Structures are given as C-alpha cells and as structure tokens.
Amino acid sequence: MDDHDHDGLVERYGDCIVCLAEEPPPPPPKRTAEGGPACEFCETSVVAVSPDTYRLVQGWIRPRKGGGTNALRLATEQHRYACSDCVMRLSSGKPTGPTLPTT
Numbered sequence: 001m002d003d004h005d006h007d008g009l010v011e012r013y014g015d016c017i018v019c020l021a022e023e024p025p026p027p028p029p030k031r032t033a034e035g036g037p038a039c040e041f042c043e044t045s046v047v048a049v050s051p052d053t054y055r056l057v058q059g060w061i062r063p064r065k066g067g068g069t070n071a072l073r074l075a076t077e078q079h080r081y082a083c084s085d086c087v088m089r090l091s092s093g094k095p096t097g098p099t100l101p102t103t
C-alpha cells in the first residue's frame with residue numbers, strides 16, 4: 001500500500017501505523033520436539049489445559065468509565081501457551097510488546 005501518508009504518520013505516532021498493520025504474520029507457536037505445546041518464552045513442555053498454563057488469546061476490549069478496560073470479548077485462541085513462571089516473571093517487569101499509539 002503506497003497511498004498513505006507514511007512520513008506524516010511516522011511524525012505523528014513515531015511509527016507508521018499503516019505499515020505496522022501490514023507486518024508479516026508472527027512465527028508459528030512454539031512446539032516441543034514431540035510436537036506438543038511448549039511455553040512461548042522458555043520453550044519447556046506445557047499442558048495446554050491446566051491451571052498452570054496461560055493461553056494467548058486475541059479479543060476486543062473497550063475503555064471503562066473511571067479507567068481501565070472491561071472484560072475481553074470475542075476472544076479467539078492463538079494456540080500459544082506460556083508457563084505461569086514466565087508470565088509472572090515477565091508481567092512484573094516491562095511490557096513485552098509495542099504499545100498502541102494514543103491520540
């Protein structure tokens with residue numbers, strides 16, 4: 001797509017949101033040597049459906065009056081998993097992904 005104001009968007013958001021939206025799809029989910037689900041971070045084998053395993057989902061949220069966001073709606077499975085150790089370790093630190101530009 002070449003008909004967008006690339007330089008203007010970069011100037012406004014610090015990154016071109018049109019080009020970002022056209023990024024190639026992410027790599028396939030991590031798997032163990034046996035083909036089972038593995039933690040996306042440490043790549044150790046995990047049990048897909050377990051209280052100790054986090055599942056990555058994609059869904060829709062909206063801001064709530066008074067701050068924060070409401071519950072995730074229409075969540076779709078990404079078939080990516082993480083062990084609770086990694087999630088706890090990472091969530092106590094910095095965000096792991098890019099943040100959306102705010103206007």
Ligand SMILES: [Zn+2]
Nearest residue numbers: 006016018019
């Ligand atoms: Zn662009």
Ligand SMILES: [Zn+2]
Nearest residue numbers: 039042083086
């Ligand atoms: Zn892990």
